[in-house]
Amino acid sequence: MKNEKSTPSDRRSFLKKTTVASVGVLGLGNLQAQSVISKKEKTTRELPKDLTILFQGDSVTDGGRKRDQYYANNTWGGLGGSYVFPAVSELLGSNPTSNIRCYNRGISGDKVFQLSNRWEEDCLQIRPDVLSILIGVNDFWHTLDFNYKGTAKSYEEDFRKLLDRTRKELPNVKLIICEPFAVKGGSAIVEEKWFPAFIAYQNAAKKIASDYNAHWVPFQKTFDDALKIAPVDYWCADGVHPSLGGGELMAKTWLNTFDEISFK
């Protein structure tokens, strides 16, 4: 509550300071010092009484969620095995006096134009108060391996059109845009082929977030920092799809951004 009166830049700098804390390895016999990426410390959130949150994206969001729970909210099966479940679990455990409904509608393989194709059913009808989008990795990846003809420019244009349409239908929606990321050294040959070309997509997403006054989730930094502590196989073996440990880091990063939102 004390933070409510701090300025946005105060809060951003506080977040920056506390988002990632890495701890060096100490010699402790057969024990090892552990490393932690910690959530911003807070004991209370001020959320509206009713809050609908929609997670949108590709396979990184989908996380193999059960299709027989396609329309469900707040179910383990419907939320999938990536970052969405641990983020929602924390929200529901810590905010019992709000009526929070969380939906995952990520679909494996999607590029931004494919979100657009299913936007009426998978976003607008849900009427989210908070819309979180993580899209872009396939917009680039499929140009390498699947003969897809899109470019960073078409990605940016399609993304903007999607958000214009969303803002028209849902003028009060709070937007969270997540940085598409590629974890270096992953088996999808992330590094040689991906960088620097993929950075154009990341930059486009970041510029869009700024232009649309969206809250930004810096996933690339999360994984870049994580690689200083454990190898790519631990966090995200193919460079694209997180392990459980990687998903937990993403959830903490996402929650730090979520906590920037003011619902007043």
Add this chain to the structure above:
Amino acid sequence: MKNEKSTPSDRRSFLKKTTVASVGVLGLGNLQAQSVISKKEKTTRELPKDLTILFQGDSVTDGGRKRDQYYANNTWGGLGGSYVFPAVSELLGSNPTSNIRCYNRGISGDKVFQLSNRWEEDCLQIRPDVLSILIGVNDFWHTLDFNYKGTAKSYEEDFRKLLDRTRKELPNVKLIICEPFAVKGGSAIVEEKWFPAFIAYQNAAKKIASDYNAHWVPFQKTFDDALKIAPVDYWCADGVHPSLGGGELMAKTWLNTFDEISFK
């Protein structure tokens, strides 16, 4: 690290102080103050390089885990939708320099004698370093609704036999015993029929934990405290199986107990 030299009773009182923090409701227009059950604050854990953790129990542990991942460790599907997944997610996200393997072998409907029937495959062969057991709710419940003839006495005797056998095969295993719980007001008619009879099972589990030098997870208190903040339907509608929010509280409570273990 500083805590390593504190006495067990120091640590217990610290845990007691920090396990549950409830926050009153403030008048904030259409906003609500939130309530939090917080984890013990710690930035590092000292874990062995290799650590195998086995979660055992009934449906509360099972959480609908996918049977096609019966033998898997560290997978979303194999860990189920109850308290195990959020607990493991936190462990894997925060302890990347340990090789942690987590198994869930809870099976819906099990009573303690049924754990015994499958103990060779579902515990001893796994050779856990940490064994967490949550069992007892069906040992009582099935006497009400399923004509089961067991008693609190047979529950206690069977539980002790199971642990004697475990200690013989795995003399160094760290034991965590979780309190079987029933959330008052749940639709399984928890209250009228359950209390005080069910307390005999809880007392048996607690006595066993003490006698076997096991670490104790006080789940009944977790839910009793949670009910002061939100109704039973939010946490555990039938009184037995937690919601996602209830599972998150259980995970935090379990982690607080896990963090009492010294691996030195």
